[in-house]
Amino acid sequence: MSNINTRxxxxxxxxxxxxxxxxxxxxxxxxxxxxxxxxxxxxRRDLAELEKRGDVRRIHGGVLATAPKDEEPLFDDKAxxxxxxxxxxxxxxxxxxxxRDVVYLDGGSTVLALARLLATQSTVTVVTNxxxxxxxxxxxxxxxxxxxxxxxxxxQTMVGPLTRAVLDQVRIDIAFVGTLGVSVDCGLTTTDxxxxxxxxxxxxxxxxxxLLTDSSKFGKTSFVRxxxxxxxxxxxxDNHLSQNERKAFKRAGVELTLV
Amino acid sequence: MSNINTRxxxxxxxxxxxxxxxxxxxxxxxxxxxxxxxxxxxxRRDLAELEKRGDVRRIHGGVLATAPKDEEPLFDDKAxxxxxxxxxxxxxxxxxxxxRDVVYLDGGSTVLALARLLATQSTVTVVTNxxxxxxxxxxxxxxxxxxxxxxxxxxQTMVGPLTRAVLDQVRIDIAFVGTLGVSVDCGLTTTDxxxxxxxxxxxxxxxxxxLLTDSSKFGKTSFVRxxxxxxxxxxxxDNHLSQNERKAFKRAGVELTLV
DNA sequence: TCGTTTTTGATTAAATGTGCTCGTTTTCAA
DNA sequence: TTGAAAACGAGCACATTTAATCAAAAACGA
Numbered sequence: 001m002s003n004i005n006t007r008x009x010x011x012x013x014x015x016x017x018x019x020x021x022x023x024x025x026x027x028x029x030x031x032x033x034x035x036x037x038x039x040x041x042x043x044r045r046d047l048a049e050l051e052k053r054g055d056v057r058r059i060h061g062g063v064l065a066t067a068p069k070d071e072e073p074l075f076d077d078k079a080x081x082x083x084x085x086x087x088x089x090x091x092x093x094x095x096x097x098x099x100r101d102v103v104y105l106d107g108g109s110t111v112l113a114l115a116r117l118l119a120t121q122s123t124v125t126v127v128t129n130x131x132x133x134x135x136x137x138x139x140x141x142x143x144x145x146x147x148x149x150x151x152x153x154x155x156q157t158m159v160g161p162l163t164r165a166v167l168d169q170v171r172i173d174i175a176f177v178g179t180l181g182v183s184v185d186c187g188l189t190t191t192d193x194x195x196x197x198x199x200x201x202x203x204x205x206x207x208x209x210x211l212l213t214d215s216s217k218f219g220k221t222s223f224v225r226x227x228x229x230x231x232x233x234x235x236x237x238d239n240h241l242s243q244n245e246r247k248a249f250k251r252a253g254v255e256l257t258l259v
Numbered sequence: 260m261s262n263i264n265t266r267x268x269x270x271x272x273x274x275x276x277x278x279x280x281x282x283x284x285x286x287x288x289x290x291x292x293x294x295x296x297x298x299x300x301x302x303r304r305d306l307a308e309l310e311k312r313g314d315v316r317r318i319h320g321g322v323l324a325t326a327p328k329d330e331e332p333l334f335d336d337k338a339x340x341x342x343x344x345x346x347x348x349x350x351x352x353x354x355x356x357x358x359r360d361v362v363y364l365d366g367g368s369t370v371l372a373l374a375r376l377l378a379t380q381s382t383v384t385v386v387t388n389x390x391x392x393x394x395x396x397x398x399x400x401x402x403x404x405x406x407x408x409x410x411x412x413x414x415q416t417m418v419g420p421l422t423r424a425v426l427d428q429v430r431i432d433i434a435f436v437g438t439l440g441v442s443v444d445c446g447l448t449t450t451d452x453x454x455x456x457x458x459x460x461x462x463x464x465x466x467x468x469x470l471l472t473d474s475s476k477f478g479k480t481s482f483v484r485x486x487x488x489x490x491x492x493x494x495x496x497d498n499h500l501s502q503n504e505r506k507a508f509k510r511a512g513v514e515l516t517l518v
Numbered sequence: 519t520c521g522t523t524t525t526t527g528a529t530t531a532a533a534t535g536t537g538c539t540c541g542t543t544t545t546c547a548a
Numbered sequence: 549t550t551g552a553a554a555a556c557g558a559g560c561a562c563a564t565t566t567a568a569t570c571a572a573a574a575a576c577g578a
Contacts, residue, residue, distance in 0.1 A: 009318060009319070010319065011318050038536080038537085039537050040556090041537060044555090045536085060543095061554080061555065131394075135390075137410075145409050146407045146408060146409075146410055146417050148425040149404065149407065150404050163407070166407040166408065166421050170421075297527090300566095300567095301526060303566070319533090319534060320534090320566095519578100521578095522576080523575080523577100524575070525575090526573075528571080530567100530568085530570105532565105532566080532568095534563105534564080535564075537563105539560085540557105541558090543554105543557090545554075
């Protein structure tokens with residue numbers, strides 16, 4: 001009576017599929033058939049359900065993990081992806097800050113690494129639209145001004161036209177911004193229009209803008225553009241950047257700092 | 260005398276099911292039948308009850324442990340004091356909010372309790388200058404707008420003239436503010452001038468202002484005044500308020516709601 | 519003791535999940 | 549562009565699970 005009971009519950013399969021997708025971000029239906037020991041029809045039904053939930057993205061012949069690369073990582077990334085690179089980039093960026101500078105810090109994990117380094121400074125003033133930066137600096141350190149604005153859950157930032165109200169009233173010496181995509185063709189891009197608005201506006205208010213981004217973002221293009229490359233006084237990234245990309249950006253007249 | 264107590268009370272079974280789910284986060288109905296030595300019908304009835312309580316999630320063929328909700332590492336200092344009173348005050352305040360209201364939430368632990376109750380609402384819009392409120396609502400819930408401004412470490416709020424920039428651009432239906440002192444003579448008082456400025460400014464922008472404060476603040480006077488009592492449409496406090504204070508405020512024409 | 523209420527177990531019809539077949543769509547190479 | 553192979557979705561049959569209903573057993577109060 002319980003010999004057929006070896007069959008798993010559907011939720012367990014869902015879980016397994018998601019775990020398999022963490023190791024290998026594309027799976028064929030046939031692979032899942034052998035891995036889960038169920039029929040192709042069941043695999044397809046499972047994938048349809050998971051797609052409906054937004055956990056995977058189906059393609060002909062298989063399935064992709066959602067959030068391939070240019071999607072925004074959820075705010076639990078902390079020290080996960082390229083932590084070493086982000087740390088080195090942040091340390092390099094710190095050298096550009098002078099005493100008593102007013103520093104703008106954008107959302108994004110690389111900029112957040114810079115915020116951690118600033119926690120012990122006290123002469124600079126930090127202006128930020130990032131709640132995570134605010135959290136890092138909320139135990140003391142530099143004087144901090146928040147931009148206000150509508151709160152965007154995914155990135156934990158304050159974005160949109162309302163941010164202009166505060167930004168209009170401050171002077172920014174140096175702005176550090178991150179990005180989800182940077183390419184020679186499209187410049188700087190991100191997913192959310194309101195987020196893009198605030199990035200662009202803050203850059204416009206700053207005497208200098210420094211782009212901080214790990215090399216994986218190069219050549220990527222996201223949804224909304226928030227500026228051309230020439231808006232950046234400098235670009236700091238890690239030394240895993242491919243030769244092709246280095247040449248392309250060099251031709252475009254962008255000065256790269258690789259750390 | 261319990262002659263043949265072969266049967267357990269249902270609550271005992273509930274407990275056992277929950278314990279089993281801690282070891283193994285998915286269980287078949289069949290497993291529970293053998294583990295608890297009851298009929299499938301009883302198991303299903305138990306699961307239905309546990310699901311209604313929110314302790315488990317049923318699926319076809321079995322049951323899942325509910326997602327272990329991320330516990331807030333919230334470093335609650337004052338929030339633990341008079342927690343019951345604050346909770347009751349917050350619950351009473353919640354009734355004053357109508358669907359689609361724009362709600363202003365001030366800093367302070369009593370108002371923070373109200374924010375927690377609003378975390379499941381989605382029709383209201385929250386405007387706040389409190390980073391703690393932002394943290395509570397950062398996992399979803401109502402649309403949230405932050406005022407921006409200078410960050411005050413002690414209270415984890417955004418204060419000062421810069422908050423005006425955003426506040427000027429929003430309409431507030433109902434504002435909930437806390438205080439450090441409330442007295443018939445001096446009205447509402449707090450320690451920090453910049454904090455006082457923002458409280459007063461937000462109150463001026465709101466159609467209605469509700470003061471939420473536990474009874475220990477009555478008769479106290481702090482450093483900076485941020486408004487008279489008649490600026491509040493209502494005052495909600497706990498029922499430990501002394502008779503003397505009740506009379507004094509009644510004479511001053513303030514309507515108190517005691518919970 | 520009796521009658522009532524609550525809980526449990528059994529029965530049955532409805533709902534759900536799975537694997538199969540079959541016609542259609544997509545992909546890839548000629 | 550065209551044709552073959554692979555992949556897909558829809559419908560069907562079969563097995564399992566579930567909800568609804570009812571009867572029996574136990575607990576309870578008088």
